[in-house]
Amino acid sequence: MKPGKFDYYCPKTVDEALAILEEVGFDGKIIAGGQSLVPIMNMRLSTPECLIDINQLKDLQFIEFDGSKMKIGALTRQTEIEMSDAVQKHLGLLSEAVPYIGHVQTRNRGTFGGSLVHADPTAEIPLSLMALGGTLHIASKDEVREVNVEDFFVTYLTTDIMPNELLTEIHIPVQEGRTGYSFHEISRRHGDFALVASACQLSIDSQDRISKVRLVLGGVDAVPLLITEANELMKGEDLSDSLLNKIADIVDEMVDPESDLHATADYRRHLAKKLAVRTVKSAYERARGENNECS
Amino acid sequence: MSVHDIEVIINGKQYQERVESRMLLSDFLRETCGLTGTHVGCEHGVCGACTIHLNGSAVRSCLIFAVQVDGQEITTVEGLTKDGELTLLQRNFIQCHGLQCGFCTPGILMSTTDYLQKNPNPTVQEIKEMLSGHLCRCTGYEGIIKAIQKTIDERSKNYEAERR
Numbered sequence: 086m087k088p089g090k091f092d093y094y095c096p097k098t099v100d101e102a103l104a105i106l107e108e109v110g111f112d113g114k115i116i117a118g119g120q121s122l123v124p125i126m127n128m129r130l131s132t133p134e135c136l137i138d139i140n141q142l143k144d145l146q147f148i149e150f151d152g153s154k155m156k157i158g159a160l161t162r163q164t165e166i167e168m169s170d171a172v173q174k175h176l177g178l179l180s181e182a183v184p185y186i187g188h189v190q191t192r193n194r195g196t197f198g199g200s201l202v203h204a205d206p207t208a209e210i211p212l213s214l215m216a217l218g219g220t221l222h223i224a225s226k227d228e229v230r231e232v233n234v235e236d237f238f239v240t241y242l243t244t245d246i247m248p249n250e251l252l253t254e255i256h257i258p259v260q261e262g263r264t265g266y267s268f269h270e271i272s273r274r275h276g277d278f279a280l281v282a283s284a285c286q287l288s289i290d291s292q293d294r295i296s297k298v299r300l301v302l303g304g305v306d307a308v309p310l311l312i313t314e315a316n317e318l319m320k321g322e323d324l325s326d327s328l329l330n331k332i333a334d335i336v337d338e339m340v341d342p343e344s345d346l347h348a349t350a351d352y353r354r355h356l357a358k359k360l361a362v363r364t365v366k367s368a369y370e371r372a373r374g375e376n377n378e379c380s
Numbered sequence: 381m382s383v384h385d386i387e388v389i390i391n392g393k394q395y396q397e398r399v400e401s402r403m404l405l406s407d408f409l410r411e412t413c414g415l416t417g418t419h420v421g422c423e424h425g426v427c428g429a430c431t432i433h434l435n436g437s438a439v440r441s442c443l444i445f446a447v448q449v450d451g452q453e454i455t456t457v458e459g460l461t462k463d464g465e466l467t468l469l470q471r472n473f474i475q476c477h478g479l480q481c482g483f484c485t486p487g488i489l490m491s492t493t494d495y496l497q498k499n500p501n502p503t504v505q506e507i508k509e510m511l512s513g514h515l516c517r518c519t520g521y522e523g524i525i526k527a528i529q530k531t532i533d534e535r536s537k538n539y540e541a542e543r544r
Contacts, residue, residue, distance in 0.1 A: 087423075090382055090402055091382065095450075119448075120425060120443055123443040123445075187425075188510075189438070189495065189509075189510050189513060190431050190440055191443070193437040193439050194437075194440070194443065274512070
């Protein structure tokens with residue numbers, strides 16, 4: 086199992102990388118951590134003509150908090166996110182989700198941006214970013230454009246990024262006040278692709294009513310699926326058993342999972358309903374718990 | 381642009397070699413450098429046998445191309461011993477039956493060595509999660525976990541003794 090032949094470029098600056106991308110066009114493929122790309126190249130499922138290695142672009146490797154949002158460089162390793170106190174403090178959902186990715190040995194190399202552009206529908210980082218909200222900064226030779234995460238994922242392994250473009254950084258808003266989050270995932274073995282995963286971040290007001298919420302499911306559609314109808318329904322409500330039942334019904338309607346070697350579509354549908362309820366419930370409890378600590 | 385000259389430091393020794401861009405680091409270590417302690421199992425990042433240290437972090441050498449490590453530093457299982465003497469972890473693998481056929485062992489030693497440097501006192505559950513990145517079909521993992529726990533205990537005892 087060996088990869089096919091390719092030309093290798095190792096740019097030292099973002100500008101140099103963008104110039105190469107412009108030149109090679111559709112023949113080029115960017116390699117960052119390579120933890121998804123190299124397996125598919127080894128299996129010859131992908132045989133790019135040129136690899137553009139961005140591991141020297143250290144400018145794209147950072148985690149910063151500017152008072153209202155977190156800025157994360159696309160080349161930041163998943164382990165760095167896992168270990169970051171700032172991420173733990175401001176984006177707890179991400180800290181909770183990252184340990185589910187592969188194994189410590191792959192997280193040491195795998196990157197934040199790489200997981201986003203690879204866009205596996207079961208992957209933890211795309212799912213978490215969809216629940217957190219945020220914008221992706223995408224550079225080409227001529228411009229830098231910003232894309233909201235809701236518009237970024239197109240379908241399986243396909244995003245809004247064009248062949249001449251490079252994801253440079255991701256900005257994620259930090260929620261103030263009474264906010265809770267939760268991430269749950271079921272897989273056959275630790276580190277395997279998720280059968281179904283669920284992420285939720287929500288805020289509540291002083292009467293414990295939900296003011297803002299984003300529930301997202303992974304592994305049930307071609308992209309991380311925002312459960313919009315449930316999110317609308319929850320707004321202004323206390324969390325009750327009848328509300329949780331309605332959320333489960335909406336999830337049942339919305340998801341369209343597939344059967345494969347690992348699980349049937351019916352089982353995935355069952356998991357989606359259970360995990361959605363579990364995730365909303367624990368995010369809500371966390372949001373309330375924060376209040377208890379203050380009083 | 382598909383053949384490149386690279387310089388890399390492996391176990392403290394400098395290597396200058398010419399590589400094809402598609403050569404995996406695992407194959408480079410074994411076939412070009414003759415360092416066959418790094419084992420190759422699945423070649424898609426699942427089995428963990430090829431784990432090495434790249435600039436001090438445990439990573440899969442089958443998921444990196446040799447050309448990517450130009451100018452960087454690598455440690456393989458051959459580089460763990462000092463003056464021919466096995467490390468405490470290696471000795472405990474022998475004592476606790478942490479291996480039988482030995483195919484997975486180099487990768488597990490590399491992962492564990494890096495992991496214990498960053499997490500000197502992990503729980504059993506944390507050890508198991510770290511080991512989830514490695515397939516062992518002989519030991520049932522019990523001996524491996526015991527060897528790691530023994531190493532942690534002995535290190536903290538040594539540390540206490542040194543403090544006294």
